[in-house]
Amino acid sequence: SMRLKSYFAESVETALEEARRELGPDALLVYSREAPPEARGRGAYEVVFAVSPPEKAPEGEGAVAEPEAAAEGGSAAETAGPAVAAELRQMRRRIDRLAAALIRSGVSAPPPGSLAEALEAVGDELAAVGLDDRLQALMLERLRAKAESGAPPEGPALQAALGAWFREELASLMPSGVGAGESGLRAVLLAGPPGAGKTTTLVKLAARYGVEQARRVRILSLAGRRVGAAHELRTYAAILGAACRLLETPVELSAAVAGAEAEDLVLVDTPGYGSRDAEALQELGAVLERETAIEVHLVLPATRKTADLRRLTARFRPLRPRRLILTHLDETESPGSAAAEAIRTGLPVSFLTAGDRIPEDLEEASLEGLVEMIAAGLERRLEELWGCGCPAPAAAGRAAAA
Ligand SMILES: Nc1nc2c(ncn2[C@@H]2O[C@H](COP(=O)(O)OP(=O)(O)OP(=O)(O)O)[C@@H](O)[C@H]2O)c(=O)[nH]1
Ligand SMILES: [Mg+2]
Structure with a gap:
């Protein structure tokens, strides 16, 4: 302690x-x-x-x-x-x-409504979204430094100033390369725990970046071993007019990807790897190590707790993911932990999903959006501290005394 x-x-x-x-x-x-x-x-x-x-x-x-x-x-x-x-x-x-x-x-x-109390709230919020002690300390020192060079002393004005600085600092901590990426999508493999939304997101990507951009889409699936999974994906592929191939083992990936044209969009679906699938992950990781053209996006449900998100990113390390996709955002009021996972892992977030409509509920991630996901929690804490647009407690006290 x-x-x-x-x-x-x-x-x-x-x-x-x-x-x-x-x-x-x-x-x-x-x-x-x-x-x-x-x-x-x-x-x-x-x-x-x-x-x-x-x-x-x-x-x-x-x-x-x-x-x-x-x-x-x-x-x-x-x-x-x-x-x-x-x-x-x-x-x-x-x-x-x-x-x-x-x-x-x-x-x-610290006295209620003071800068010190506000900084405590910032610390609490950073801890809640799971940023480690070092990052918390860094943020607090930077905010304190900014506050000491001319912050409004208390109340809503201080709240607004702190909120803006907090967003600035968060943005500077986010790994660069947020969104679909400059060069556009070419070969993307979606990995993640069972039920994360891999297949749904893959179909959304196929519709958005394939059909809408008139590119040929090739769907490859390693997820066929699950009952019904192959049928589901084939149905979607047929609707989208995309080619769909089921692969028995990861080694078949190399040939399948090599067969695609440069302008094709290759999307690879995988089974949900659970905590007992370490060996299968190692096997797929070994293939991906050679297939550098395949970009692994790790699909994380934003509904998970901080500790669970950490365990998930650790589990999927053998695949060396390059991006994060945050899903199920419509099902949580506190997406800060998921957004902070980008800071913790150093992996930029490529896409966000907030529902199962294809392709409407897919959004390219933006720096501002991710920062907001974390900052909203702090805003709520400061609201509690200072009330909603009401005078700061200190000012109210003075008014009552007058
Ligand atoms: N509310 C909500 N539901 C989602 C979202 N993304 C996917 N789903 C739903 O979540 C369920 C699982 O989605 P899938 O795409 O099958 O997930 P998966 O990761 O492919 O699952 P496995 O292949 O079984 O590991 C489905 O009912 C989807 O409709 C989302 O962003 N929000
Ligand atoms: Mg699936």
């Missing part, structure tokens, strides 16, 4: 430097603020960091303890021997944890 640690100094920068020196780069800035009156003696500013406790506490553990306390500990240890000294060290550690727990329980939470 994480614990919190405060640093006081005459400037935020000095406090940050000291904290970084002592805690290292893994520590997360939780918030910074002007020191409360009772702590002014220790410095004008306070920064609070979250750190994962080390396996074994290093010697510097008590470094932020009050100097008096340290001196007392020293003298007591001198008079009473090493056993007491060890006990004192352990007590100091416990006090640190207690203090952290108090801070967390809201005893010294």
Whole structure:
């Protein structure tokens, strides 16, 4: 579990430097603020960091303890021997944890509606969509830096400013190459877990990029082993006027792709690979390693939880996917985790689907759209913080007092 640690100094920068020196780069800035009156003696500013406790506490553990306390500990240890000294060290550690727990329980939470509270909301949201600690820390530091160079102090104006900055930073983290790609689609293999929407998306792609662009479409399917799957795909292919071939094994891919003309659109359907199909994935991966013309798009249902999405991208690593397709977007109110998967994996999102209509419910992904999928969640959190267009809590308090 994480614990919190405060640093006081005459400037935020000095406090940050000291904290970084002592805690290292893994520590997360939780918030910074002007020191409360009772702590002014220790410095004008306070920064609070979250750190994962080390396996074994290093010697510097008590470094932020009050100097008096340290001196007392020293003298007591001198008079009473090493056993007491060890006990004192352990007590100091416990006090640190207690203090952290108090801070967390809201005893010294940042004032409502403040920048510090808003940054906490940003941190919560980034954690919720599954961005790792390092990216969270990076985002928070960038937002704090922007805020400190002239942010509106609180309320809806701050909400708007933070929202805009958050979107800017997210956009800069998204891998480039979003959408169908400059060179257009040529040979695309759709892979993903069972029921993700691979076949439906393939048929949508065939209609949109084949029929509409008057290109010849060749559908290849490795998914024939599932009962009924071949029949379903053949029916669609017949309606679209596309050639459709069922392949028994991945090795047949090479010859089938080589047989296509340069301007053809080749679409490869695959069975839903589950957690027990590691071997089949390795086999297909080995073929794809040679067939570099085939671009693998990993189909991820946006309805899955962050942890499950991570497991899925790990499962399909043997196929070395180059793009992500996010499906079932019509079935979730929180698509942020799926969009953040692009940042986590470094793979650009090519397409989005939000329904089963062919081809209407297929959309080329855009940078703005993906950013919005993550930013909407933060917007909701800030709404909760500051209310919908109502005056900021601090302003309301002043009005009531007047
Ligand atoms: N609501 C919604 N349904 C979808 C979407 N995409 C696909 N579906 C539906 O989800 C179900 C599974 O879609 P398929 O295309 O068969 O999925 P698959 O990945 O090929 O499944 P397997 O081949 O069995 O692994 C079907 O009922 C589709 O109509 C989507 O974006 N939104
Ligand atoms: Mg299928």
